[in-house]
Amino acid sequence: MATKKSVGSLKEADLKGKKVFVRVDLNVPLDDNLKITDDTRVRAAVPTIKYLKDHGAKVILSSHLGRPKGVTPKYSLKPLVPRLSELLGAEVKMANDCIGEEVEKLVAEIPEGGVLLLENVRFYKEEEKNDPDFAKKLASLADLYVNDAFGTAHRAHASTEGVAKYLKPAVAGFLMQKELDFLVGAVSNPTKPFAAIVGGSKVSSKIGVIESLLNKVDILILGGGMIFTFYKAQGLSVGSSLVEEDKLDLATSLMEKAKSKGVALMLPSDVVVADKFAADANSKTVPSSSIPDGWMGLDIGPDSIKTFSEALDTTKTIIWNGPMGVFEMEKFAAGTDAIAKKLADLSAKGVTTIIGGGDSVAAVEKVGLADKMSHISTGGGASLELLEGKVLPGVLALNDA
Numbered sequence: 001m002a003t004k005k006s007v008g009s010l011k012e013a014d015l016k017g018k019k020v021f022v023r024v025d026l027n028v029p030l031d032d033n034l035k036i037t038d039d040t041r042v043r044a045a046v047p048t049i050k051y052l053k054d055h056g057a058k059v060i061l062s063s064h065l066g067r068p069k070g071v072t073p074k075y076s077l078k079p080l081v082p083r084l085s086e087l088l089g090a091e092v093k094m095a096n097d098c099i100g101e102e103v104e105k106l107v108a109e110i111p112e113g114g115v116l117l118l119e120n121v122r123f124y125k126e127e128e129k130n131d132p133d134f135a136k137k138l139a140s141l142a143d144l145y146v147n148d149a150f151g152t153a154h155r156a157h158a159s160t161e162g163v164a165k166y167l168k169p170a171v172a173g174f175l176m177q178k179e180l181d182f183l184v185g186a187v188s189n190p191t192k193p194f195a196a197i198v199g200g201s202k203v204s205s206k207i208g209v210i211e212s213l214l215n216k217v218d219i220l221i222l223g224g225g226m227i228f229t230f231y232k233a234q235g236l237s238v239g240s241s242l243v244e245e246d247k248l249d250l251a252t253s254l255m256e257k258a259k260s261k262g263v264a265l266m267l268p269s270d271v272v273v274a275d276k277f278a279a280d281a282n283s284k285t286v287p288s289s290s291i292p293d294g295w296m297g298l299d300i301g302p303d304s305i306k307t308f309s310e311a312l313d314t315t316k317t318i319i320w321n322g323p324m325g326v327f328e329m330e331k332f333a334a335g336t337d338a339i340a341k342k343l344a345d346l347s348a349k350g351v352t353t354i355i356g357g358g359d360s361v362a363a364v365e366k367v368g369l370a371d372k373m374s375h376i377s378t379g380g381g382a383s384l385e386l387l388e389g390k391v392l393p394g395v396l397a398l399n400d401a
């Protein structure tokens, strides 16, 4: 895999009295009252910040929130301050901007061990353009750059990539390192047998991941909406299930590739079908080969759960990306819930279980099993790109990458 595992060490850096620009990913969901509805990313950012504080650094935190076009109050990072302060056990100060004189003044006032949160870096269009002058302005605020924003490491933006060109040393934070250790380390050098479970809505968004994993895994389990494209490619009827007609040949070639590589590619043997895409739909379980006309598959069935569980019992490393069904609707959540429980059980038996970001993380959290897994990624798009074997620009820009 192209991305290196080790990206320089925060532990070797001289921190006392140093101004440290820390890019974190505080892009958390907020409700209409600007209350944080999932603080996972805030909690994940804490170990690096605490370490810097404890070593006498002056911490400058930078993040984006959402995808604002210009200054947009609802995308302000202000709602993050109370939770951050609470988790750090110390007051976090907030700047109204991320560059400029006012910010420079506030930076100069940070005491050793103090923390200043800059306003949403995406309020400047220069951020996403990776504008060098903007990156230089951010760099000029500090003596050292720490990138801990794994969730945004697939973006070559000014605060995630550009700044590292002008501010050295540029090192990975603890969260970044942990994500890379699991998603690159465990996947490129897994304890075998190694299984991947890939679900989610469409084949098209997972082609790269499936192709890359086919070179590494012993077992590939498929679920979610994408399976119907595979069934149709096999000549089965799929009723009104989600199908990508233009991906039928691709599905066939992936099945052939699995065969030639000796990978056990497993598709569900039964599915839960519904008469409409709705939480109150009528539903029933049918064999995958007998999906009635007018019905759509929205979850994997009990036989599939049993077969998949038995296959997973033989493994030592498992990576999971994408739900098995429409888990947001209770009626179609059983397959995803069962896989989450299976992985939690196997983790307790010493199997390495990695949840690769996005909706699968939400699914695991929904059933309260997040802390049972070996690793839960804080990056959706970033973890997907890593699993595809891509180099993340935010990682590449760091010191010894």
Ligand SMILES: Nc1ncnc2c1ncn2[C@@H]1O[C@H](COP(=O)(O)OP(=O)(O)OP(=O)(O)O)[C@@H](O)[C@H]1O
Pocket: 199, 200, 201, 202, 205, 223, 224, 225, 226, 242, 297, 298, 299, 321, 322, 323, 324, 325, 326, 327, 328, 357, 358, 359, 360, 361, 380, 381, 384
């Ligand atoms: N049989 C199905 N038919 C239609 N939609 C499905 C089906 N099974 C799962 N889904 C939907 O797929 C969506 C998740 O797909 P997606 O490809 O985005 O997964 P993900 O990889 O976990 O998320 P992300 O892209 O954020 O990493 C869920 O909203 C789920 O409801």
Ligand SMILES: O=C(O)[C@H](O)COP(=O)(O)O
Pocket: 025, 027, 066, 067, 151, 152, 155, 379, 380, 381, 382
């Ligand atoms: O939530 C994410 O995936 C990251 O914070 C990156 O956000 P983006 O997709 O808006 O760049």
